[in-house]
Amino acid sequence: MLKPLRLCRGLLQPHLSQVVGVRIKYLISTQATILTRSFCDKMDNKILLDSAKRLAARTAVDQWVTEDTKVLGIGSGSTVVFVVERVAERVWKDGALSELICVPSSFQSRQLILDHNLPLGDLDRNYKVDLYIDGADEVDSSMVLIKGGGGCLMQEKIVASCAKTVIIVADYTKQSLRLGEQWCKGIPIEVSSMAYVPVKHKIEELYGGEAQLRTALNKAGPIVTDNGNFLMDWRFVAQREYDWDEVNRTISMIPGVLETGLFVNMAAKCYFGMANGTVKVQNK
Structure with missing residues (x-):
């Protein structure tokens, strides 16, 4: 019974290093494939969410920022990057909104305004804001918002409270029937x-x-x-x-x-960029 075993061992011994090498290469290749797939999935998801944010932001800006908008409040967060991007296109590429003044709600939004060479204002001289556009961490069915995941809730609420109209832009992952369904950080x-x-x-x-x-x-x-x-x-x-x-x-x-990150009875409309390339509008 032992002879076949000795025979197999004898046959394999000269090639053992090659067999082990093949096994190691297989394990490394498999692990690399898993890591690559995970990385690509995350990247694809980020690209999808960014596309949804951009779509919501551009739609809201085009519908709400008009020649009658003299003072625009700028919120904070990842979606607002696309808001400022579109406003700058309207100002510099389309030659519109010549009298627009932008009031920031954080250091980040102030830098975005300056980076896009938009007119920078403040609440000292522009305490009556025509329109405020911001993102949200979560929006429930009653249009109650959770904000402040980025830490700018106090200034955001101050600027929002000065605005005639508050518009929220977000991707589809921020919409919930009740708070806590999507946003779990509190x-x-x-x-x-x-x-x-x-x-x-x-x-x-x-x-x-x-x-x-x-x-x-x-x-x-x-x-x-x-x-x-x-x-x-x-x-x-x-x-x-x-x-x-x-x-x-x-x-x-x-x-x-x-201040709290609860924004109650403040938003007039929410624009959600959806995964299928459409925009869903939620009214107060």
């Missing part, structure tokens, strides 16, 4: 640095869930907003019914809370 809350511990416990006592201080990825310590404050993310209880207007008002009244 509701951002901007707080004074000395107050985040009592604010955390107060929110959890009132509404459950968990409020956590947002920490930085590439530095030790917390995220600091454009206003020099801390950010908390409140992960509310999933599937629980909340009166978001009441929640927003109550949390806003807690000493140390400067």
Whole structure:
């Protein structure tokens, strides 16, 4: 019974290194294929989402930014890049919107305005904003928004509150029947640095869930907003019914809370770029 085994071993011994080499090459090739496929899937998904964002942004700008728009509030985030891009095309390529002034809601949007050579304004001189266009982290069926994933919620809400009309642009992944279906990182809350511990416990006592201080990825310590404050993310209880207007008002009244990422009764329309190349419009 052992002779066949010895025979096989004898036959394989001279070629063992080649067999092992082939096996290693196969494993490396298989792993590389898996990694490549994963990378390509992520890239394809990003390209698809960027196309949806661009479509929503351009549609909203073309429908809402007119010659009557004298002061335009510019939001923050990845979708707003395409908003400013289209506004700049209208100004410099089409020769339109000659009297337009752009008011930023963050350092990012200020830089976008300057990079595209658009007229830069501020709320000191332009406190009446005709139109404000911004993105959102999530939009529910009642047009309640979660904003502030990028940390600019306070300035965004200030500029939005000065606008006659607020328009939201986003890709299809931001639309939900109820908050928390798509956006799982919680509701951002901007707080004074000395107050985040009592604010955390107060929110959890009132509404459950968990409020956590947002920490930085590439530095030790917390995220600091454009206003020099801390950010908390409140992960509310999933599937629980909340009166978001009441929640927003109550949390806003807690000493140390400067602003919440709940935007209630502010947006007039939401434009969602869809995966099939269409735009879905949600009305208030």
